[in-house]
Amino acid sequence: MVIAQGVRKSFGRHEVLKGIDLEVNNGEVMCFLGPSGSGKSTFLRCVNRLETIDAGRIRVDGSLVGFKERNGRLYDLTEKELARQRSQIGMVFQRFNLFAHMTALENVMEAPRHVRRQPKREVLDRAQDALARVGLSGHEHKYPAQLSGGQQQRVAIARALAMDPKVMLFDEPTSALDPELVGEVLDVMRGLADSGMTMIVVTHEIEFAKEVGDELVFMDGGLVVEKGDPRQVLENPQQERTRRFLRATA
Ligand code: ADP
Ligand code: MG
Numbered sequence: 001m002v003i004a005q006g007v008r009k010s011f012g013r014h015e016v017l018k019g020i021d022l023e024v025n026n027g028e029v030m031c032f033l034g035p036s037g038s039g040k041s042t043f044l045r046c047v048n049r050l051e052t053i054d055a056g057r058i059r060v061d062g063s064l065v066g067f068k069e070r071n072g073r074l075y076d077l078t079e080k081e082l083a084r085q086r087s088q089i090g091m092v093f094q095r096f097n098l099f100a101h102m103t104a105l106e107n108v109m110e111a112p113r114h115v116r117r118q119p120k121r122e123v124l125d126r127a128q129d130a131l132a133r134v135g136l137s138g139h140e141h142k143y144p145a146q147l148s149g150g151q152q153q154r155v156a157i158a159r160a161l162a163m164d165p166k167v168m169l170f171d172e173p174t175s176a177l178d179p180e181l182v183g184e185v186l187d188v189m190r191g192l193a194d195s196g197m198t199m200i201v202v203t204h205e206i207e208f209a210k211e212v213g214d215e216l217v218f219m220d221g222g223l224v225v226e227k228g229d230p231r232q233v234l235e236n237p238q239q240e241r242t243r244r245f246l247r248a249t250a
Contacts, residue, residue, distance in 0.1 A: 006056035034219035090160030105140040130158035150181030
């Protein structure tokens with residue numbers, strides 16, 4: 001579902017991604033772990049083309065991210081085509097970025113109405129379904145300020161789901177939450193994984209990675225240091241760098 005080949009990205013002279021090769025199969029959950037600054041967020045942002053890459057290829061469900069192929073040549077996608085492609089790649093950030101002046105339901109309906117231009121009735125039904133999937137039926141008409149941090153993050157997940165994405169990217173989705181609210185968000189993510197959603201999850205939640213992840217990737221300095229079965233990598237890391245990181249976070 002997601003294939004990255006030789007992905008490189010620099011900001012100025014600072015090379016942040018130094019050649020990333022990864023594959024996520026349909027329905028699999030790949031978890032990312034690594035120290036701050038190792039390039040995890042940048043990689044996710046490249047997958048949904050919030051950042052352009054300097055070298056390599058990223059494909060989502062067979063389509064090149066950011067380009068179209070015609071007669072063996074590559075052409076940049078137009079802004080409109082990019083918006084459409086991006087809408088198939090759901091992203092959930094550490095900060096929920098909900099519109100404060102819109103209700104939960106309006107937040108979830110916003111993108112399908114304006115990017116997809118679907119009929120309002122259909123958008124409404126889908127938005128209600130998406131809110132039900134994250135356990136927020138009955139909260140449709142509340143504003144973000146009336147919801148807990150965990151509920152707001154679940155609205156953000158519903159907002160991505162309403163676009164019927166092929167893959168969901170999560171960038172430390174529970175890092176900004178009070179500890180007692182982390183579980184409800186992880187439960188929703190676990191449910192999504194069980195329903196067969198393809199997911200890439202940057203997280204420091206070791207237990208989640210062990211239980212839900214199909215593969216764990218440990219990144220440092222813009223490179224994949226080690227990857228494999230989450231239990232194997234976490235309980236019996238092969239690389240000294242991984243061992244040092246896990247010792248420091250234990
Ligand atoms: P992580 O998510 O693993 O903490 P990031 O991908 O956020 O790491 O950042 C990797 C490196 O890239 C950091 O050194 C960060 O300062 C740098 N970086 C990220 N985004 C930008 C940007 N827009 N401009 C310049 N440097 C950036
Ligand atoms: Mg990050």
